[in-house]
Amino acid sequence: MSDAGAAGVWGFTDDRGTALTAVRPPGRVVAYVRAGAGLLDLGVTPVAVYGSAHDGAALDPVKAGELEAAGVAYLGPGRAVDEEALRSLRPDLIVDVTYDGKSPYALDEAVADRVGVPLAALAVGNELGLPAIIARFGELGAGLAAAPGSMAGAGAGAGAGADPIASAEAALRAAATRSDRTVLALSGAGPDQVHLARPHAWPELARLQELGVRLLDPGPGPGASWLTADWEHAAALNPDLVLYDSRANAVGPEVFPPVGHARVAPWNPEMPPSPAAYARFFAALTEELQL
Structure with a gap:
């Protein structure tokens, strides 16, 4: 506070x-x-x-x-x-x-x-x-931002208008209501291993579930935030869309094998905690669910 x-x-x-x-x-x-x-x-x-x-x-x-x-x-x-x-x-x-x-x-x-x-x-x-x-x-x-004579106020969001996240969430909720596509979030560890996200452990994934997105849970096993498994386990979950960890420390779809017939889209598990960043993420996912 x-x-x-x-x-x-x-x-x-x-x-x-x-x-x-x-x-x-x-x-x-x-x-x-x-x-x-x-x-x-x-x-x-x-x-x-x-x-x-x-x-x-x-x-x-x-x-x-x-x-x-x-x-x-x-x-x-x-x-x-x-x-x-x-x-x-x-x-x-x-x-x-x-x-x-x-x-x-x-x-x-x-x-x-x-x-x-x-x-x-x-x-x-x-x-x-x-x-x-x-x-x-x-x-x-x-x-x-109230600091006098500082670098505050010169950032990309300075002077931004209304919070963009409400409209982005409304559009995503509407798209999720019309879509039956299932979504799996993961982080590629290599060609033979993958970390599968437990949706409740990630605030943005939990929020997606609240908005009606059908996030898949990887199932029982060790790990509070991730279940580490092989790619066959990921494919067996039969997702329609894979949200893959796009950070530099994870491997992307150019390295990991296809996850069944799922499309892939980037997900940054360390997104900037700002309305603008999450509004962009929600808008991108809305487009994916509408395809």
Whole structure:
């Protein structure tokens, strides 16, 4: 939640319950790439972003959103970030995500402590529904956009009008009502192995189910978010459409075998948590269901 303190004092409580305060809204933000891409959509341009343990020396364009076009610097994976490089950016705030409500996902909090910068971690796991996740990033973005003389307000979403997600969801709900197509979300691990998403574990997939999309569950087995199986198991589920993990750390349909007769469409499990990003995803899926 945002905290309304004394005049001129900025406050925000993150999703771990950590209360952050400053004499003014932070104007220089360093963020995990997913969080940074979401903030950029909301009109707040980070001074730099860092990746996760899945990321390499180059910024994954699928996860980056509009960050590259905005000229935002990439610091490499968070667990290997150069602390001096981070300190030289003079950040006022680090923004990460959390899947367990306890720890930041991509950056060791001790790094932020040593650099002397407060860290906010916002939940993106299934303890919150997708509308709540989007709302929380919107709340943080609105507070950061008030920073005077900062890079806030120069992002891709600055000055955006009405929330685009309501109309996109309405169109998707209508398309799902008219369609009997089944959908399987997965992440390719190689030509012989695949991670099959459990819809309830992913807020956007759970939201698709709420909107009437017929998401397939991979069945019993180990793994809270994924069931790791072979491609024959995926094909046996007989999906009409496969949503494949399009991030750089996963293999795509140019490598993995056909999943029965299913069509394929990209899915980014680390989509920027902004209305614009999810509206685009919902619109693309609506088109797929109408084919």
